[in-house]
Amino acid sequence: MGKKILIVEDESTIADIIAFNLGREGFETQTAYDGGEGLRMALEDAPDLILLDVMLPVKDGFEVCKQVRAQSDVPIIMLTAREEESDKVTGLELGADDYVTKPFSMRELIARVRANMRRTAPAQPAAAGDLRVLTGALSMSEDKSEIYKNGKPLDLSVREFDILTFLASMPDKVFSREELMEKVWGYEYYGDLRAVDVAIRRLREKLEDNPAQPQYIVTKRGMGYYLASQP
Numbered sequence: 001m002g003k004k005i006l007i008v009e010d011e012s013t014i015a016d017i018i019a020f021n022l023g024r025e026g027f028e029t030q031t032a033y034d035g036g037e038g039l040r041m042a043l044e045d046a047p048d049l050i051l052l053d054v055m056l057p058v059k060d061g062f063e064v065c066k067q068v069r070a071q072s073d074v075p076i077i078m079l080t081a082r083e084e085e086s087d088k089v090t091g092l093e094l095g096a097d098d099y100v101t102k103p104f105s106m107r108e109l110i111a112r113v114r115a116n117m118r119r120t121a122p123a124q125p126a127a128a129g130d131l132r133v134l135t136g137a138l139s140m141s142e143d144k145s146e147i148y149k150n151g152k153p154l155d156l157s158v159r160e161f162d163i164l165t166f167l168a169s170m171p172d173k174v175f176s177r178e179e180l181m182e183k184v185w186g187y188e189y190y191g192d193l194r195a196v197d198v199a200i201r202r203l204r205e206k207l208e209d210n211p212a213q214p215q216y217i218v219t220k221r222g223m224g225y226y227l228a229s230q231p
């Protein structure tokens with residue numbers, strides 16, 4: 001069965017085009033035309049990914065994002081208007097995984113959907129023996145694509161997981177924001193570099209004992225970020 005995508009978009013022509021193109025790629029789609037309906041469907045129908053417009057009747061996309069994120073780690077891609085530069089960061093701050101700027105090409109949208117689609121089942125305890133230590137109290141299960149701290153699964157988005165495993169592939173090596181965007185988001189992604197900082201901050205909130213004094217993901221001033229081999 002195809003992965004299920006919830007489209008929350010009040011402009012029915014846009015919603016229809018998206019649904020048609022995703023359907024052709026083998027995804028199942030559902031559409032909500034306002035934020036209230038979108039929130040209800042996001043929580044009740046358990047989609048595999050949500051495409052969420054910002055300007056919506058009843059509840060705006062930010063409010064929906066915040067409320068969904070309080071209960072679910074389903075990947076969320078915001079559909080933002082090009083002129084609203086601040087919308088991108090606001091969405092990321094509220095827990096969206098990514099954004100696509102309108103007008104977007106279907107090719108771009110589908111690539112972004114695939115990149116953000118959750119590859120794993122919900123977090124569950126790892127079987128002993130399946131774990132590989134990344135650094136300090138962090139370990140990873142290759143089978144489940146999960147990362148654990150002291151044996152407890154961390155509730156990471158796909159993007160956060162990708163950043164952490166990328167940094168862990170070369171501990172103590174400093175990567176600039178540009179490098180992280182290229183390696184983790186993909187070179188075709190012409191995103192805002194602040195997306196890297198927001199993602200790192202969210203990641204720290206999830207894995208650091210004290211996010212204000214990070215021991216795992218360390219900032220090298222003026223250079224970038226690295227994962228400490230000895231946190």
Ligand code: CA
Binds near residue numbers: 009
């Ligand atoms: Ca709209």
